[in-house]
Amino acid sequence: MTMKENILIVEDEFIVGNDLRLMLTKAGYSICGIAASVDEAKAIIEKSKPSWVLLDIFLQDGSLGTDLAGYLRQRGIGFIYISANTNQHILEIARATRPYGFLVKPFREKDLLIMLDIARYKHQNNLQMAVQREQLMRKQLQHIIDAPFELADRIARIPGALNTFVPFDYFNITIAGKRPNTLDEYSFLRSGYEEYQPLEQTDLSKSLGLERSLVLPAKIELLEELQSGFQNEDDFTHWIADKVWEKKLSAHLRLHARLAIAVTLPDGSAAVVSFFSRESEAYTEEQLALLVKMENTICQLLAQIQQKPDTAFSRVMAKKRAERISPGNEAPLFEGIIGRSPVFLHILQSINMVSAAPSSVLILGESGTGKELIARCIHKQSPRKNKPLVTVNCAALPSELIESELFGHERGAFTGATDKRAGKFELADGGTIFLDEIGELPIESQVKLLRVLQEKEFERVGGSKVIKVDVRVIAATNRNLDKEVAEGRFRLDLYYRLNVFPVELPPLRERKEDIPLLAQHFVDKLSEKLGRSVTTISPEAMKQLQVYDWPGNIREMEHLMERSLLMTSGSVLKQIILPRSTGEKPVLQTSSIEGNRIKTMEEMEIDHILHVLKACKGKVCGTGGAAEILGLPPSTLNSRIRKLGIKKDFHIRD
């Protein structure tokens, strides 16, 4: 460590606190104090400005370490929980405060130091991203201010410029009117990626069953009182409780969170920019802080709008909408990626954000949810797009070959290595490496991967020359890595390194709104490929698609649509050929009990795979194969079969 970082320990047990102090001092950190309560911690923070806080959760005076989280984040101080309590409820509360780590007592000195090391790396990364975000946002807003746009055009560009940084489903700008007792309001509903539907206030009032003239006085009064801030979930419910318009609006649009930035324009009039989201935990201190930093720029922009309020907003906007405004009219960012559900749009938003940064990305999601597609898209949108994207399927490689595949080998490094060969990391230099099925990477190879991530260097197998590379890592897995770490199959330090920016892809059954769009996309794509003339899907077939549970997600949908199209001759797809057990869970003859002993998870997994293999007569790949039924890629299933020692003739290796 080059610079001594200052750490505050919040711990009410003296012995534990002192142990921590000794461990950290030995490792080169300096300790600015040990606080036994939240109040004491705040006093030390004000005085000594630590860069990190190690935080116990339950403190003897009844205060909770988690209560300090918001305070710390506002000040940009990183924190890690250290607690003996691993109760699920507490873990969830702690996780919601987004710490940099969680260490369970008792822990080893090594674990503490690794955790801090990773936390510092992540924090540094976050700070860099925050600076980039700030610059980009200012640039986009300044462009709207400086360019010679007409007023409606200027207004129409604001939601797109802000949504990348503060996602919303409903957006509103309210400015006190020039005439007394009036307001100028501009509202948008997000309807797609970079599509914002302008809403006219009178129409909106009508849909809410409210008379605009009656709610106006309350709105004017509220505008004067509003302050910058945000409310998520319960706080939001509390905030809208006594506000007629906001309450109705939120019920109508299913909104659960709000963030607002209130400003005073140069002529003294009040204005507020509000973001509302359907996600209940949508807003954070960081987003608020970012907008607060933009206050002057936002003021400048709103002052421009205020000079010439647009009375025919909706008419002008409708015209603009027909012209399909997109910030620079560039090619669509997410070509071939289908989905408009709010949850999916938020994912696209975060992908757009992370693409430009150099950070590692970890894509999590069930099999077939589109992880590889998203990884490709991140690469395509990144500054590395003209350099290679190299894919490695960690499950498809025998463990003996993984290292030579990743790092290359020298001639004669092992039997069969007749030539020297460059590994995937070398091939990806300057570009991106996509490590698919990272959860399958053998633990022995994980440490080598960690070294590349940390030091950006490695040696070829059988070689001693250190090779330096500049590679961005995107990893994906359908495994629960928290569980893999807890069970000792995945290194915690590697997990935290990869998990700098997680992207969680929801299973298709949790975003059924996207089914019609996806189905139509596959009809168009497959009809052409298969030489059919199918153009539409009948309502009955669409119903079938909507009720099915999609265990194999979008990949399964693509397969089933293909099969169904092959059976269709006309222009309408009338029936979807779904697997026989549609809607029902497979009937398992395997039992979790043997004699009076409960089987382990591994034994259950072996039983289940054997059972399905038998039912498929040993067929692993392709339609009706065990991999399809189990909702796994064949490579993953094969690797599980190998790992669990299942022989393909359905016996367990002894």
Ligand SMILES: Nc1ncnc2c1ncn2[C@@H]1O[C@H](COP(=O)(O)OP(=O)(O)OP(=O)(O)O)[C@@H](O)[C@H]1O
């Ligand atoms: N949002 C989407 N829009 C259109 N097609 C999609 C979408 N998501 C996935 N697909 C398609 O579904 C198929 C499976 O996607 P992909 O291989 O990316 O999934 P995956 O999560 O990586 O699967 P696995 O974990 O099994 O490797 C691909 O053909 C992909 O093009």
